[in-house]
Amino acid sequence: MTTTEGLLVPPGHGRVVATAAQRVTFKVTGTHSRTASTFEVEVPPGFDVGAHVHTRSEELFYVLEGELDVLAFEPRVRTPDNWQKWESSSGTRVVRATPGTVIVVPPGCPHAFANPTDTPARMFFQASPPPDHERYFEELLEILDAGGPPDQEAIEELRKRYDIDQLTPLKHR
Template sequence: MTALTPPEGLLVPPGHGRAIRTAAQQVTFKVTGSHSRSASSFEVLVPPGFDVGAHVHSRSEELFYVLEGELDMLAFEPVVRTADRWQRWESSSGNRVVRATPGTVIVVPPGCPHAFANPTGEPAKMFFQASPPPDHERYFEELLAILDRGGPPDHAAIEELRARYDIEQLTPLRHGPAENVTPAGP
């Protein structure tokens, strides 16, 4: 009779995990699909001026937890989806974009438009979890490779990438100086 080995958890110390970087961005894979059947987890450095653009997933559920800095964030269906900027969107119940500070948690169910941007002059850091794995792992690898090419983002390549990974883009991704981002508020 063979003895069963009890399962062991995964401990990832600070500063550990598989990091992928561009000149301004970093995503550190903390928990991947090889470790969990339920979610991938990442630590994400969001540079000043980065705007992921409003988007929606039909299958993925996401969780964002701000660790450092400030991010403008939304997670609701707006009364009107504008094609350019999401920072002024408002929901039918009156929800607006939030200036998220350390300790803020946002949960995004499938089908819910959401976005984040760093409107400040300082990097922000967040913990990000996506379920099911491993789509977001592959997506981050490919997106950072596109952004690392230099110059303005290749929007056609990003659009094709997002189409492959269950991401319907509602407003453009922006990657540049903080003055290109409109702060939250009325």
């Protein structure tokens, strides 16, 4: 007879991956779930993940604290600079998400988030299937920890490997 046990991750626990741009705490990984990786993400003032799209991944974001500008639609025109001004053919525009807001992003849907305020924001983030986002965060940290300016070619290769088509640049203060 085998025993099945769940996973309980107390507040403040989980493996932390921190860069100059953001802090990600791994809460549930592919080791414990076949369906999704789950993270708590601290989004500092001025951080903009840049619009991007995944062909395989589905994501869910839940704003816990602070405010974020969010995008989750196909724009009329994908301009390479400022996703905050994008609009869909049905008139959907970027929204200011506050605590309690949920954003679900299916595969193939351009999406982005940015913290335009002067206070940090915090969100719950789930990506399916695991472990692509886990590996992406881990390998990105390795590239950024190498010292000197970030190796943009290595970051671009990393994005390709983990199903991230970056449409507008990632920015942070």
